[in-house]
Amino acid sequence: MSRRRIALIGFGSIAGDLAPALLARTAPGYELGVLLPPESESRVRVPEGCALLADCEELRAFGPEIVVEAAGHEAVRKSVPQCLALGLPVLISSIGALHDEALFAGLVKTAKASGGRILLPSGALGGVDYVRAVRDATSLALRYESHKPPAAWREELVKRGHDPATLAEPVTLFRGNAREAAATYPLNLNVAAALALAGPGFEKVEVAVICDPAARGNSHAITVDCEYGTMRTEITNAPSPSNPKTSWIVSRSLLAAIEQYFSPVMML
Incomplete structure (x- = not known):
């Protein structure tokens, strides 16, 4: 062949x-x-x-x-x-x-x-098959939380008056829906968009973006609640050696x- x-x-x-x-x-x-x-x-x-x-x-x-x-x-x-x-x-x-x-x-x-x-593709995300299966649930609540270390958010932290090298506490950079998240951070929120497209749409996915100095990698926490069941999953991906904003x-x-x-x- x-x-x-x-x-x-x-x-x-x-x-x-x-x-x-x-x-x-x-x-x-x-x-x-x-x-x-x-x-x-x-x-x-x-x-x-x-x-x-x-x-x-x-x-x-x-x-x-x-x-x-x-x-x-x-x-x-x-x-x-x-x-x-x-x-x-x-x-x-x-x-x-x-x-x-x-x-x-x-x-x-x-x-x-x-x-x-x-x-x-599912990209840095897990559980897309479950989200796709429950997308039409009448009681669906879908939440996504991103945790990345300061190296992934260096420019954003400086813009907000934080020193990435000395950051001691988590900083919440964003709360809103997936469409707002993808528009605000177009290079970082592919996971939120993937959840929205697999699931109920951009407006119905709740998103929180947190810069966490304790984060050991790029972490994605997904919570699904609906009449079909519940899912709680957290994935921590190692950053790409050539770009800390991208998961390997x-x-x-x-x-x-x-x-x-x-x-x-x-x-x-």
């Missing part, structure tokens, strides 16, 4: 973690293309053997079986629509961008018209989603 062709949009910390893992896989293995503009400084970090793609026309010629967005919200706005228009399935890492109702509706419309598909598990979630996509057995 020939190797599967995958195109990555962007080459930041997530793609930098994902690409070596994909290239190490065998039987059948993966052939990678990376979509980056010619002037991008990230091009020098792309592993040897990966095809460098300057635009969506070169991506189309590369012929990927699936496209993986790992470049942030701007890529969801600019590159993902073009890929969907080519009829390609796109695995979106920056789920927080979908808090923009007009953007999300436009992507869905493009996918329907072209035969493309929007694929959403995110790249592994994308890897798992890609392998699930190509597998003859699918767990839903």
